[in-house]
Amino acid sequence: MAEDLKGCQVACKYSTSQLQKLCHHERFVCLDLGVKRREMHNFEVEYLCDYRRTFVRKRRMFNPTGELKETEFYLVKWKGYPDHMNTWEPRTHLRCVELLRHFWDDVYLELQKQKKTLVPDHFEPGLSSYLEQRARQRQSLQQWEAQINSVGGTTKRILVRNRVDLEGPPKNFTYINDYKVSEGISVTNVTVGCNCTNCLENPLEGCCPGVSGHGFAYSQGGQVKVKPGKPIYECNSRCRCGPDCPNRVVQRGIKHTLCIFRTENGRGWGVRTCERIKKHSFIMEYLGEIITTEEAERRGQVYDTQGATYLFDLDYVEDEYTVDAAHYGNISHFVNHSCKPNLQVYNVFIDNLDERLPRLAFFSNRGISAGEELTFDYNMHIDPIDVESTKMDSNFNMTGSPKKPIMKSSPKKRVRVECKCGTDICRGYLF
Numbered sequence: 001m002a003e004d005l006k007g008c009q010v011a012c013k014y015s016t017s018q019l020q021k022l023c024h025h026e027r028f029v030c031l032d033l034g035v036k037r038r039e040m041h042n043f044e045v046e047y048l049c050d051y052r053r054t055f056v057r058k059r060r061m062f063n064p065t066g067e068l069k070e071t072e073f074y075l076v077k078w079k080g081y082p083d084h085m086n087t088w089e090p091r092t093h094l095r096c097v098e099l100l101r102h103f104w105d106d107v108y109l110e111l112q113k114q115k116k117t118l119v120p121d122h123f124e125p126g127l128s129s130y131l132e133q134r135a136r137q138r139q140s141l142q143q144w145e146a147q148i149n150s151v152g153g154t155t156k157r158i159l160v161r162n163r164v165d166l167e168g169p170p171k172n173f174t175y176i177n178d179y180k181v182s183e184g185i186s187v188t189n190v191t192v193g194c195n196c197t198n199c200l201e202n203p204l205e206g207c208c209p210g211v212s213g214h215g216f217a218y219s220q221g222g223q224v225k226v227k228p229g230k231p232i233y234e235c236n237s238r239c240r241c242g243p244d245c246p247n248r249v250v251q252r253g254i255k256h257t258l259c260i261f262r263t264e265n266g267r268g269w270g271v272r273t274c275e276r277i278k279k280h281s282f283i284m285e286y287l288g289e290i291i292t293t294e295e296a297e298r299r300g301q302v303y304d305t306q307g308a309t310y311l312f313d314l315d316y317v318e319d320e321y322t323v324d325a326a327h328y329g330n331i332s333h334f335v336n337h338s339c340k341p342n343l344q345v346y347n348v349f350i351d352n353l354d355e356r357l358p359r360l361a362f363f364s365n366r367g368i369s370a371g372e373e374l375t376f377d378y379n380m381h382i383d384p385i386d387v388e389s390t391k392m393d394s395n396f397n398m399t400g401s402p403k404k405p406i407m408k409s410s411p412k413k414r415v416r417v418e419c420k421c422g423t424d425i426c427r428g429y430l431f
């Protein structure tokens with residue numbers, strides 16, 4: 001019978017591409033179909049979006065009783081292929097350890113929320129659709145994290161984590177690493193710097209802080225030592241000293257690993273430190289668009305209706321300008337308020353000595369443990385400076401007023417925003 005069929009051709013029910021896919025699926029090299037060993041690895045798992053455990057016949061040459069073994073399968077979304085090309089793959093085909101870890105992180109997190117302890121054989125449609133959304137969210141957060149870190153302004157990495165809900169990167173927000181000065185506002189750059197060979201050891205009068213009538217702000221280790229309310233004058237681009245000068249701290253950027261994370265009690269995003277921070281260390285600047293106070297009033301009314309404000313008054317000498325971090329900002333955009341904060345803000349002058357336009361820098365007001373959330377008081381009060389007690393400054397004129405920047409909410413139609421800082425001295429509202 002078989003001999004009779006010699007030379008006979010039968011049309012294959014499968015198309016070439018289906019056969020190629022089958023080869024890839026079974027990891028079978030077929031040169032006739034153009035499936036080469038090299039190409040086997042072209043399939044990259046983008047993410048895993050479903051799971052099931054079933055009993056399959058053991059693959060043995062001799063298995064007459066049809067012995068079964070339990071096998072785990074994962075639904076794979078392939079990179080570069082549409083969703084309808086997703087395939088179920090046994091665990092043994094997968095080498096994407098990190099994606100598997102993420103997948104199970106999400107599964108356990110969700111089962112925990114549903115108060116379930118056992119992993120089911122098959123996931124309910126609700127769970128698999130949630131896992132897919134989580135996988136996509138993770139991708140967009142990873143892209144955002146990469147974009148943030150490409151902007152600069154930090155020597156360590158900024159991480160982004162959301163273990164709470166499906167919120168992705170904020171819309172209409174651009175990450176920046178310097179002030180964005182609005183049209184019509186001019187910033188004049190400094191024309192003189194110091195000539196010190198060692199700014200910390202040189203007589204203070206000749207160095208930048210002294211010239212402007214202030215004390216040296218930092219200790220040798222870069223900790224701020226002047227009281228809140230006092231301005232900081234750092235060395236600038238005209239100074240003879242190098243980048244390692246102890247009077248260059250804020251300008252060197254963020255030096256701790258920080259994480260933008262989703263808070264669990266409805267405060268949106270927040271910022272925490274991934275490493276221990278010493279007392280009086282520089283943490284970050286408050287950056288945004290510099291706008292006039294009139295413009296801030298207009299924008300404030302809109303922001304108030306949206307229930308969030310990112311306006312920070314620059315009222316060091318007069319109330320002329322405001323920093324608006326709503327649409328342009330850095331990591332400080334995500335720092336929440338606390339009635340018992342661990343950050344303190346200082347006015348800093350570097351390349352621009354215009355007292356109406358200080359830079360705003362956050363320093364830790366105590367030692368902060370790894371994992372702690374970073375917060376500042378949106379309505380902070382600074383005690384008037386005791387000139388006598390800060391000996392170092394007693395030789396100089398106090399040009400800096402003890403006024404401080406304040407997060408601003410529009411005065412018109414002020415609606416009290418409930419504070420959820422959770423501290424024992426919570427005053428109950430933000431503004």
Ligand SMILES: C[S@@+](CC[C@H](N)C(=O)[O-])C[C@H]1O[C@@H](n2cnc3c(N)ncnc32)[C@H](O)[C@@H]1O
Pocket residue numbers: 266267268269270307308309310332333334335336337338417418419420421430
């Ligand atoms: C500068 S933003 C902080 C980042 C913000 N959580 C986010 O997701 O973009 C200020 C807004 O965060 C929220 N927020 C900050 N601290 C809070 C607190 N202690 N209690 C309640 N909401 C807070 C309020 O909506 C506030 O208007």
Ligand SMILES: [Zn+2]
Pocket residue numbers: 194195196198199202206207208235239241
């Ligand atoms: Zn100097």
Ligand SMILES: [Zn+2]
Pocket residue numbers: 194196199235239241242245246247248
């Ligand atoms: Zn210097």
Ligand SMILES: [Zn+2]
Pocket residue numbers: 193194195199207208234235236239240241247
């Ligand atoms: Zn200098």
Ligand SMILES: [Zn+2]
Pocket residue numbers: 338339340419420421422423425426427428429
């Ligand atoms: Zn509070």
